[in-house]
Amino acid sequence: MHDNLKTRVLIANDDGIQSDYMLALACALAPYAEVFVFAPDMEQSGVGHAFTIRRGLSVKRHDPIEALGGNVELYSMSGTPADCVKFALGHFATHGLSTEGGGPGPFDVCFSGVNLGENSGVSSLYSGTIAGAREAALWGVPGIALSLRGTTANMLDTAKEFAVSIVKKRLFEQIPVGTFWNVNFPKATAETFKGFKATRMALGMFTDHYSYEENLWQLAGHKLWDKQPVDSDDYLLEQGYVTITPHRIDQTDEKSLELINKMLEVD
Secondary structure, eight states: OOOTTSEEEEEEOSSOTTOHHHHHHHHHHTTTEEEEEEEESSOOTTOTTOOOOSSOOOEEEEEEEEETTEEEEEEEESSOHHHHHHHIIIIIHHHTTSSSSOOOOOOSEEEEEEEESOOOTTHHHHOHHHHHHHHHHHTTOOEEEEEESSOOHHHHHHHHHHHHHHHHTTGGGGSOTTEEEEEEEOSOOTTTOOEEEEOBOOOOOOOOEEEEETTEEEEEOOOOGGGSOTTBHHHHHHTTEEEEEEEESOOOOHHHHHHHHHHHHOO
């Protein structure tokens, strides 16, 4: 039986159902929410917002996790992060795993993560983690992506505490329809962690290059962290801040729209 008084939380990721970081988040939220995990059955990092349309998807129900103060329902899918969120919001919420009724009801918020690896700046354009939060926003559900730049234990704790605060205070209700949050946690210790910053998205590209090894082209590269604007997520993440960057679904460039309209008016 589902507790209708609790916030109903969906958790997805791109690291897969086996991710300890995602499961740690789910257990941290369980005392305060109904928690449902829908995650890929294997790692799907870097798949962006790809979804599955020309083949069927399998869904597997796993044994629930008994967390302190609540349970976590676990499901894996043979698809992408976007598939997981799309199915959970578009079908499971209403129908469960049947073609009739029996779903838990609408979700209040979707967390994507906690991801192992940063998704700030242009990384967000490639990220399956970000796609999970974006897909939620497409369905009108507040989406929040959580990513760790490093594996320092206290930053995972900080990410969990942040998510719990979002749920307990219902701060997700402040996320406007059509937007979602991209939250990145720095590679920091308790001594070097500087706090939280609202930031804009950095646009600096990777220093991409390819090497030829065993008849295959291998991609490598890195970011020029300190070369980014000082108010950007890449720069401030490097300085030791948690960065909260609001993204929006509507990618229309208003200035270009105005320019194109003027072009079309020309005889």
